Amino acid sequence: GGxxxxxxxxxxxxxxxxxxxxxRLSAAGVPVPAALPPIGGYDELRTAMAAAGWARVFVKPTHGSSAAGVLAFAVGPRGVRAVTPIEVAPDGLFNSLRVRTYDDEATVAALVDRLAPEGLHVERWLPKAGLRDRVVDLRVVVVAGRPTHAVVRAATGPLTNLHLGNARGDLAELRAAAGPAAWAAAMQTCVRAAACFPRSLHVGVDLMFQLGWRRHAVAEVNAFGDLLPGVLADGRDTYAEQVHALTSGRWERWRAAAAVTGAGTEVAEAVACGS
Structure with a gap:
């Protein structure tokens, strides 16, 4: 109706x-963790990991969200270890807010085999940079081609989702640790990731700096990633920022540029979050 x-x-x-x-991100040259071909179960996972020379991976349901069904899986001399919010109960598997660790291979194999028919995406587990005693990554909201809001997610384990009991970190501290050049490069990557979805007003980019802060990668891009309560940029929350992008004409300019070039031409105009 118009x-x-x-x-x-x-x-x-x-x-x-x-x-x-x-x-789509990989084809556009956006840095992402390497991924395995589709796997049909635990035995295929172990075979593919061995062929790739990987000891640690993230196993993700293809259509999952909020870390539901995700396993941070590692293989070592002492056996296997999977960190996951999956709760194994007598009547099935349940997503839980309490993260669990499984080191019994039969249990881990059963989890992977149960999830595999739903479709799995397996990525190499990249070592994240840390602040103090926690590993960190970022949720960056990109609105009409501009990264405007960011939250640091700090965790003692591999799953950084805030709803799993993790804490918001200090954005200024992270920016200082990364340095201006690495921060600017990371924000440009967020814009390039958003440009892969040029018909969407906003996306939420999960971005990780790797150990040493020199390199970064995009872990995921979220269609519904703009829920950042209490985070303001230029006095606006993420929703007010979207209205501003619509009323200021920035959305029309970004969409037109992306349609012409196939990639965001406003990359050079990417602004540091909160500035």
């Missing part, structure tokens, strides 16, 4: 499919 969709259904479908999203 309404304009601000987040295109095709973009949303791709963003909600981790395999498709990863492939």
């Amino acid at each position: 309404a304009e969709l601000l987040n295109d259904p095709g973009d949303v479908a791709a963003l909600c499919d981790k395999r498709r999203c990863h492939a």
Whole structure:
């Protein structure tokens, strides 16, 4: 009836499919963790890991969200270890807010085999940079081609999602640790990631700096990643920022530029979060 969709259904479908999203980012040259071909179960996972020479991976349901069904899986001389919010109960598997660690291989194999028919996306586990005694990554909201809001997610384990009991970290401390050049490069990467979905007003980019702060990668891009309560940039929260992008004409300029070039031409205009 004449309404304009601000987040295109095709973009949303791709963003909600981790395999498709990863492939689109990779094809555009956005730095992402390397991924394994689709695997059909635990034995295939172990074989593919051995062939790739990887000892640690993230096993993610292809269509999952909020870390549901995710396993941070490691293989070592002492056996296997999986960190996950999956609770194994007599009547099935349940997503839990309490993260668990499983080191019984039969249990881990059963988890992977149970999830595999739903579709799995397996990525190499990259070592994240840390602040103090925690590993950290970022949720960066990109609105109309501009990264405007960011939250540091700090965790003592590999799963950094805030709803799993992790803490917000200090953004200024992280920026100082990364340094101006590395921070600017990371924000440009967020813009390039958003440009892969040019018909969407906003996306939420999960970005990690690797050990040493020189390199970074995009872990995921989220279609519904703009819930950052209490985070303001230029006095606006993420929702007010989207309205501002619409009323100021920035959304129209970004969409037109992305349609012409196939990539965000406003990369050079990417602003540091909170400035």
